[in-house]
Amino acid sequence: xxxxxxxxxxxxxxxxxxxxxxxxxxxxxxxxxxxxxxxxxxxxxxxxxxxxxxxxxxxxxxxxxxxxxxxxxxxxxxxxxxxxxxxxxxxxxxxxxxxxxxxxxxxxxxxxxxxxxxxxxxxxxxxxxxxxxxxxxxxxxxxxxxxxxxxxxxxxxxxxxxxxxxxxxxxxxxxxxxxxxxxxxxxxxxxxxxxxxxxxxxxxxxxxxxxxxxxxxxxxxxxxxxxxxxxxxxxxxxxxxxxxxxxxxxxxxxxxxxxxxxxxxxxxxxxxxxxxxxxxxxxxxxxxxxxxxxxxxxxxxxxxxxxxxxxxxxxxxxxxxxxxxxxxxxxxxxxxxxxxxxxxxxxxxxxxxxxxxxxxxxxxxxxxxxxxxxxxxxxxxxxxxxxxxxxxxxxxxxxxxxxxxxxxxxxxxxxxxxxxxxxxxxxxxxxxxxxxxxxxxxxxxxxxxxxxxxxxxxxxxxxxxxxxxxxxxxxxxxxxxxxxxxxxxxxxxxxxxxxxxxxxxx
Amino acid sequence: xxxxxxxxxxxxxxxxxxxxxxxxxxxxxxxxxxxxxxxxxxxxxxxxxxxxxxxxxxxxxxxxxxxxxxxxxxxxxxxxxxxxxxxxxxxxxxx
Numbered sequence: 234x235x236x237x238x239x240x241x242x243x244x245x246x247x248x249x250x251x252x253x254x255x256x257x258x259x260x261x262x263x264x265x266x267x268x269x270x271x272x273x274x275x276x277x278x279x280x281x282x283x284x285x286x287x288x289x290x291x292x293x294x295x296x297x298x299x300x301x302x303x304x305x306x307x308x309x310x311x312x313x314x315x316x317x318x319x320x321x322x323x324x325x326x327x328x329x330x331x332x333x334x335x336x337x338x339x340x341x342x343x344x345x346x347x348x349x350x351x352x353x354x355x356x357x358x359x360x361x362x363x364x365x366x367x368x369x370x371x372x373x374x375x376x377x378x379x380x381x382x383x384x385x386x387x388x389x390x391x392x393x394x395x396x397x398x399x400x401x402x403x404x405x406x407x408x409x410x411x412x413x414x415x416x417x418x419x420x421x422x423x424x425x426x427x428x429x430x431x432x433x434x435x436x437x438x439x440x441x442x443x444x445x446x447x448x449x450x451x452x453x454x455x456x457x458x459x460x461x462x463x464x465x466x467x468x469x470x471x472x473x474x475x476x477x478x479x480x481x482x483x484x485x486x487x488x489x490x491x492x493x494x495x496x497x498x499x500x501x502x503x504x505x506x507x508x509x510x511x512x513x514x515x516x517x518x519x520x521x522x523x524x525x526x527x528x529x530x531x532x533x534x535x536x537x538x539x540x541x542x543x544x545x546x547x548x549x550x551x552x553x554x555x556x557x558x559x560x561x562x563x564x565x566x567x568x569x570x571x572x573x574x575x576x577x578x579x580x581x582x583x584x585x586x587x588x589x590x591x592x593x594x595x596x597x598x599x600x601x602x603x604x605x606x607x608x609x610x611x612x613x614x615x616x617x618x619x620x621x622x623x624x625x626x627x628x629x630x631x632x633x634x635x636x637x638x639x640x641x642x643x644x645x646x647x648x649x650x651x652x653x654x655x656x657x658x659x660x661x662x663x664x665x666x667x668x669x670x671x672x673x674x675x676x677x678x679x680x681x682x683x684x685x686x687x688x689x690x691x692x693x694x695x696x697x698x699x700x701x702x703x704x705x706x707x708x709x710x711x712x713x714x715x716x717x718x719x720x721x722x723x724x725x726x727x728x729x730x731x732x733x734x735x736x737x738x739x
Numbered sequence: 740x741x742x743x744x745x746x747x748x749x750x751x752x753x754x755x756x757x758x759x760x761x762x763x764x765x766x767x768x769x770x771x772x773x774x775x776x777x778x779x780x781x782x783x784x785x786x787x788x789x790x791x792x793x794x795x796x797x798x799x800x801x802x803x804x805x806x807x808x809x810x811x812x813x814x815x816x817x818x819x820x821x822x823x824x825x826x827x828x829x830x831x832x833x834x
Contacts, residue, residue: 663773692804695774725771725802729763 238399242392249388252381259374266367270360277356280349287342287349294335294342301328301335337713340706609639616641620648622658631665638669646673654680657694664698671701678705686712686727687720696724707731742772746779748791756795767802775801778808785817787824797831 308324395402613636614624624632635644650673651658661667667676679700683693711730715722743753757765768775778801783790794801800808811834812820823830 689804689806691806692774695777695805696771698773699770723802723804723807725767725774725804728770729767 234402235399238395238402242395245388245392249381249385252377252384256374256377256381259370259377263367263370263374266363266370270363270367273356273360273363277353280353280356284346284349287346291339291342294339298332298335301332304328333709333713337706337709340709344704344706609636612641613639613644616644620645620652620658622648622661626662627665631662635665635668640668643672644668647671647676649673650676650680653677654684655690656680656697657690660694660697664700666698667700675705676700679703679708682708682712683724683727686715686722688724688727692724696728699728703728703731704735707735710734740769740772742776743768746776746794748794752791752795756798759795760798764798764802768798771802774805777805778803781805781809782812785812785821785824787821789825789828793824793828793831796828800831 305325305328308328309321312318312321312324394405398405610624617624624635627635647668648658648661651661654677680693682705684690708727708731711727711734712719714730714734715727719727740753743756744750748756756768760768779790779794782793787793800811803811815834
């Protein structure tokens with residue numbers, strides 16, 4: 234008997250140890266997540282500092298340029314009266330060179346800010362996922378903690394009792410479960426019939442010890458029923474006991490699910506008793522028998538519910554119902570947005586990232602692509618016609634692209650910019666992307682630089698579709714690199730140089 | 740470089756270009772298709788029968804700005820120019 238108790242106790246301790254390990258692992262995982270989040274927030278803060286520094290530099294350079302422009306005006310005014318053209322020319326050249334140099338530095342800083350903002354955006358996405366993961370794991374940890382505390386306490390009691398009373402385990406009486414009072418005897422009697430399942434199981438098993446145990450258990454059931462103990466709180470207590478105590482015995486195998494249909498309130502009732510006696514009976518000898526036994530003992534609780542709870546405790550990570558999960562995600566995103574605002578002083582514009590926006594109707598349902606196209610077709614056609622552009626002259630795929638991304642204001646601004654710079658609008662049939670991938674100010678910037686570098690309007694028009702891929706800063710650098718020879722450089726050479734610089738070339 | 744097929748070049752000719760020119764030129768050829776096509780069509784409009792040889796042997800000229808490219812040919816007598824180029828496409832580099 235002693236060795237049996239020792240072995241059973243070791244098994245029970247192993248269960249407690251496993252749960253403790255689970256608990257420790259969960260705590261460690263959570264700590265790791267928190268560390269990752271802290272690290273990322275620190276990283277974002279560093280970016281913020283760099284952004285501020287870049288902004289400060291831009292302000293300084295802009296104010297320096299203003300001063301230089303004033304000096305230029307003064308120089309012209311002062312020396313033109315004296316007719317000292319060579320002095321004016323030399324001064325002009327020097328001051329303009331400095332202004333250009335500053336403009337390049339400004340562009341560089343702006344590019345840097347854009348890069349930092351993109352990095353911060355990546356961090357935001359990562360933080361959202363980490364926070365979500367953390368919330369799920371916190372919930373899981375809470376469950377693990379509760380179950381660990383419960384099992385630790387109860388199983389320790391069982392272990393202690395068995396150790397201290399190894400010779401009179403059969404004298405053990407289960408504590409009276411108050412809630413059982415609620416159940417009437419009729420109900421109990423009805424359930425007694427179901428206890429036949431024990432015999433059936435015993436017959437199937439053919440194990441003598443098990444049969445003995447069944448007989449013993451059945452006797453105990455009878456005894457308990459005769460007591461007809463009733464109490465309002467029993468049901469919950471039983472549920473808890475059943476729920477939690479089922480777990481250790483269900484852990485090893487799933488083979489017993491077929492017996493789950495059989496339930497017995499009465500056997501549930503003597504669960505504590507059962508636990509008290511399990512140590513010297515079939516648990517240690519034959520786990521499967523006990524699993525069958527325990528499954529067949531389940532009362533009000535559906536086996537599926539129990540399994541769900543077990544999953545919650547040990548395996549399920551995504552246990553939050555979908556709708557709650559969504560709400561939670563929204564809350565988390567809101568929190569992250571707020572945190573981001575605090576760090577960067579302005580909200581992140583997620584729509585900048587969306588390349589394929591999905592429009593929705595007033596009910597929030599996504600509108601089909603076809604519907605969007607039809608709705609936009611008339612507007613875009615009218616707008617283009619007014620500006621002398623024929624929508625139908627675009628390739629069909631480009632027409633759809635323009636319709637799907639239609640933004641009247643930006644489209645109109647792009648056309649106005651092209652007109653203002655005398656770019657032949659026929660070129661837009663080959664460059665629909667400039668309507669979508671650029672703002673008019675970006676377009677204006679590149680046009681100014683290319684025209685300023687002596688490029689012909691015809692050549693510019695022929696590479697219009699490449700504009701979204703040109704970086705202002707690199708174009709500036711390329712122009713500077715050629716210096717006074719820039720007027721002799723073909724547009725292909727110039728753009729390739731900018732591209733080369735963008736790729737890290739000299 | 741699909742557009743080169745539209746300029747009547749064969750796969751063999753395109754492969755020859757790929758094996759003759761360096762990466763930078765090939766990138767330009769790929770990247771500036773409209774500009775190259777414009778220049779190609781301009782020279783073709785002269786009625787030169789060895790246009791493909793001109794293109795394959797003097798590809799870099801086709802990367803010029805179109806106005807510059809046109810001005811090279813406009814200063815010559817058209818008939819003489821065609822005759823000389825057809826006789827020897829290397830003339831292109833001397834213009």
